[in-house]
Amino acid sequence: MSRPTSAAGRLARYGFDVTGTGTVRADDLLGPDGLRLWDVTAQQPVDPPAGELLAALSRAADPDLALRQLHRLVEAEQRHRSDATVSPVLAALYADGGLRRRLIAVLGASSSLGDHLVANPQQWAELATGRNGVAPCADGSLDPGSASSGGPSGGPAPTGGPAIAELRRAYRLALLRIAAADLTGGRGLEQTMAALSALADATLGAAYDIAVAELPAGTPVPRLAVVAMGKCGGNELNYVSDVDVIFVAADDADLTVATTLATRLIHICGLVAWPVDAALRPEGNRGPLVRTLASHLAYYQRWARTWEFQALLKARPAAGDRDLAQEWIGLLAPLVWHAAERPEAVEDVRAMRRRIIDNVPPRELEREIKRGPGGLRDIEFAVQLLQLVHGRVDETLRTPGTLPALRALVAGGYVGRADGEALLRGYRFLRGVEHRLQLQGLRRTHTVPADPAALRWLAHALGYTPTPGASAVEAFRAEWVSHATEVRRLHAKLLYRPLLESVARVPAESLRMTPQAARRRLEVLGFADPAGALRHLEALTGGVSRTAAIQRTLLPVLLQEFADAPEPDRGLLSYRQVSDKLGSTPWYLRLLRDEGPVAGRLARTLGLSRYVADLLAREPEALRMLAVDAELAPQDAAKLAAGFTAVAARHLGTGGGQPADAVQAVRAVRALRRRELLRLACADVLRSAGSLAPDRDDAGPLDIAAIGAGLSAVTDGTLAAALQVATATVPPPAGLRFAVIGMGRLGGYEMSYSSDADVLFVYDPPAGLADDKASAAARAVAEELRRLLGMPAPDPPLGVDADLRPEGRNGPLVRSLAAYAQYYARWSKVWEAQALLRARFVCGDTSLGAEFLAVADPVRYPAGGLSREQIVEIRRIKARVETERLPRGADPATHTKLGRGGLADVEWAVQLTQLRHAHAVPALRDTRTLVALAAAREAGLVDAADAAALRAGWTLAARVRDALMLVRGRASDQLPRHGPELAGVVRLLGASDAGQFLDGYLRTARRCRAAAERVLGA
Structure with missing residues (x-):
């Protein structure tokens, strides 16, 4: 396809086809051999009026269609008025701005109405602006006498083809006016639908009159009502639709003649405008076309199904005997308004x-x-x-x-x-x-x-x-x-609120008396297992006890929250499980009833998060924290660490580290960890849902950095307390120093709900102690720490992963400080330097931790940065990781960790920048990804736009990863494309539309990936 010339480009700016790909080029239609609106030589409109008309054409839905149809209309007009030197339609379009807007809008939006105007070139004038600037009538009425000398204007209608042809033209003219008003903003949607419905009524009435006029002379005209149904009955007809009707005859009517009238009316309307559909009548197409009032009533009383009563909601008189139609509607109304009781x-x-x-x-x-x-x-x-x-x-x-x-x-x-x-x-x-x-x-x-x-x-x-x-x-x-x-x-x-609130508020005996009604309501309102939900409701509200009475008061609030969750059944089940455990505890229901926000917060967290539901099922007493806003926030790290060690010390007591004491101590430590995880998860869910007090300064959603820091602080405290118990159980030799170094997400204060604790174990032997004895003692402490935290227990597990140590799993679990220094000086590879970027002291001997970091600093912040070979090696390793470690079947577009634009992309880009420049830019020496990224941006090492894209991608991926764990209760890095889990993630992250959220995620990830590739390739 050839590109338009600069001259033709001027015409193309009006939206016309100038490439010749269409059937006719725009410049041919506009030029001297066409409408004469365009000066081909000067490449501009021939005069200002022509420019205004071209501007109107450019605003049409399809400028080329509007232009072609206008050209056809002018040609048709010239055929009818060969003496005209200037096209009347063009002259009128120049002079009448309202006509210009209306006619061009119609020509550009409807090829069929354009064909009608070409066939009836005099009708364009019906869109002209009237006196005092009044637009043409577009209320759906037929012009008097448009069908015949009778018909809509009164009096007997002529029979046969001429009347039908006139009615068709009148119908199209009225439709033309409605469309023109609709397309130019002269009518809103409801006005347009009402006008189309009124036009249908008028057409039905005119067809009825024609059918009556065609009856043989002297034939008595029966009372026949035409009742509008469906969209026409609801006054919400669209441009092209079957018009649903039901025909009703008086009880004393001649049904043969009435059926003849109805049949002829259907035929006429099919020729004029649209099919008339009488399939909503009793027995559908198998039943008689016309029934009497008595016959209708007998059918609806005995045989009608629910959908037939549902259809009657839109019944209204349309044509024929309107009084009879209204009598029919009134007769059936009591049946309609009791149909829901079936x-x-x-x-x-x-x-x-x-x-x-x-x-x-x-x-x-x-x-x-x-x-x-x-x-x-x-x-x-x-x-x-x-x-x-x-x-x-x-x-x-x-x-x-x-x-x-x-x-x-x-x-x-x-x-x-x-x-x-x-x-x-x-x-x-x-x-x-x-x-x-x-x-x-x-x-x-x-x-x-x-x-x-x-x-x-x-x-x-x-x-x-x-x-x-x-x-x-x-x-x-x-x-x-x-x-x-x-x-x-x-x-x-x-319907959830009005119906399920009723189910919850009725007395228990009434609820049991109508279980099927409650079950139907639960099903309509979104419960996948309404029978199971009904059993939960009956179990919670049954009986005459005070507990049941309070539950009947609480359930409306709780059910309302469960209804808003992607899986209402799971929320209700979790609530019953918590209630079964605490129902006999005096404070439980009092807390829910008397502490205003607790009931709603409990329902919200149970409905949105399986992770929270599982934690609460293990420790339901912890729901007390839902009553106090200050409890729903990450705790101070120092106080948290002190709390963990105090719990361990209290359970160890003076027992000297006996095995029983160690087990009890670690169980207490893990229970405290469970409680703190629950605190963070509830805070995360409720803040995301906007469920904290709106007047609190800290009531907004938790920042992902705050969640990561909070989870890391909990892990720090857990490791410190476990180390305390381990050293009490297997005491090391006097003077042996031992430290735990955090790596990976723990080291970066970026723990997620599903993260393991990546660590290194380091020791320093006292003088005079043989290396093998010191190494064995340190290894015993490390192994005991891992054993204690790995014991089976009703808690979320905390894996202690030491695979980032020198030589990985093949290397010793514990090394001395001197051995680390020797290894990193002689044998370490660039990926190990990269891993050390996140190393920080977690617990143990503080001075040893500082000495280890002093050994690590020259390795992770190498003087002079990286060689070209090392940079290539990092890129190669990253590519291999993407290829080999992405789980089989995973979608790389939505995998939050290893997918395109996921966490790994950002972290590798930031870490490569740190390895190359941290020796010269001290601000880069931070284990936190986003802090290091901000430092790189401030130092001009990463473009500001790329830094923003990387930050957005990392933040979104981390939030989605946490949300997946909260929703599923199990770890996952794969964002689903659909289903309740996606809906739950969307809700947790404060969005409302799953499709838009997924589109936003993919867009953010693409931009992040592109930015990461630029940084890695720089």
Whole structure:
């Protein structure tokens, strides 16, 4: 494809095709042989009015389509008015800005309406601005006499083809006016839907009149009502849709004649506008087309299914005998408003929704905005089920339209304001997309196109424009994903508060009397195992004890929180387990009932985190900390260390380190660690969920650095206390100094919930003690420390990993300070220098720890930096690690540790910078990744933009890694692409849309990876 010349580029800036790839080039249509709007020589509009028209064309959804259709319209006009020297339509477009906006918008958005205007070139004038600047009427009415001399204007309608042809033209003209107002902002979505529904009513009425006029002379006209159903009944019709109706005859009507009228009406409407669908009638297409009032009532009383009552929610008079239609609606209303009491009603609605999804072709499921997950049907079914349930007593909910009904549900408190607004926004967005899709070709469709060109057209038709950060299509997709995800979430959750609060608040005997109703409600509200959930509720609230009474008071609050979690069943199960352990403890229920935030915080943490649930199940007494905000924060490291050693000393007592004392001491130390992990995890979950007091200065989410430092401080204290117990159990020789050096994430104050403690063990023998005896004594202390912390216990394990020692697993577990110095001076490799960058003293002999770091400093901060060979070696090792250590089946795009843009990318980039420059830049001599990165940025060693990308990538990956552990209760480095675990991570990290979060993660990781490669390759 040739690129446009600079001259043609001027025309291309209007959005036209100038490359010749289309059927006709824009300059041909605009030039002297076409519309004469463009000066080909000067490459500019021929005059200012032509410039205004070109600007209007450029704003159309498809400028080329608008231009082609305008050219066709002018040609058609010239064929009808060959004497005109200046095109009337062009002259009018120059003079009338309102006409210009409306006509060009229609021509650029709908090829079908353009074809209609070409076939009826006089009708463009109907879009002209009237007197006093009034836009043409777009309320859905048919022009008087447009169908015939009778029809909509009153009097008998002529029969046969001419009346139908006139009605078709009148219908298209009214549709043209509605579309013009819609496309130019003259009508909002609800006004547009109402106008389309009114146009359907008028068309049905005109077709009815024509059908009556065609009856043989002298034939008595029966009373026949045409009742609108579906979208038409709800006054929310779209541009192209079947119009659902039910025909009702009076009890004394001649059903043969009535059926003739109904059949002819269906045929006329099919010729004029759209198919009339009467399949919602009793027995569907197998039943008679017309029934009497009595026949209808008998059917609905005896045979009708839940979905048929659900359909009746939108019934309203449309044409024919409206009084009869209203009588029919009133007759059936009592049946509609008792339908929800049927045992199978809720399940019927759920099953119907599932069947609709199952019938969508799999290849279209994610692009279906009507029937697919997160589509219009999700909103409509949720609203209609709420209407059926609550409309029995609340007559404000008895309205046929989805949006009015949703507003009534919000006003009545059945739907939360935020949820209601989210559904309103989702509905408006999805219907807007549907309207633009259908308007283009006046074709029934609900599927977003996959073709890139069609997607671009749709995005432009919806008003999206490119921004520096995203194309119009990307902006549209982002909003679509956001709305669809929210609609999916709320579809399952919408009824939770009004129904499950009722289940929880009724007396226990009433709850047991209606278990099936409670079970149906639990199922509708998102519980995967409603029978199991019902058993938990009955166990918690059964009986007449004070405990049961308090539980009945508490459960509404708790269930509301569980409903918001990705897995409500797990939250309720965890709560029952905690309650079973503490239910007889006097303070437990008092704490939940009387300490305002505790119940909600408990439910939130149990619902969102299996890790917290497991810890609480082992130590439920620790939930007392949920009552005090100050308890939900990392503890001071020095005080924490003192607490651990004090616990160990208290249990060791004066026993001199007997085995029984050591076991009890370490159990106490590990219990304290469990409690501190629970404190950090609860603080992490609740702060992320915004559940702490809003007036506290420190109530915001915990920084990932604070979590890492807190977890590292807990590990430091645990190791110090375990070392205290180990040296009491296997006392080393007098004068032998022993120290534990933290490495890896422990050394960098970057521990996660799942991290092992990477360490080195170092000793220094006293004078006069043989090296072999000193080495054996030090090894005994190290092995005892590891044994004590590795004993089976109901605690999260703390692995003590010494694999970063010289020679790895093949080397001795413990070395003397002199042996470390000799090894690093003679045999160490560059990766060992890299590992030492995170070395710091953790516990043991402080002076020995300082001496070890003095030995390590020349190795990790080498004078003169690294040689080129060493830099190449680091890059080679990193590549090998990525290739060999990424778990089989892992997705490198979303693996938080070894994936692209994960933790390893950032850490290797920072560590290479430290190895190269820390000898000259003291600020780089820090074991913490982000602190060293900031120092590198300040020193100009890493570009500021790259530093920001690296920081963002490392922070996000670390937060996701912690969130995965909190959600799953098990370690994982793989961010899932879908499912409840992803939803839980998204919730924990303060986001609301899983799709947007995943897109954001991938985007951040890509930028991080690119920055890391630049730093590593520099």
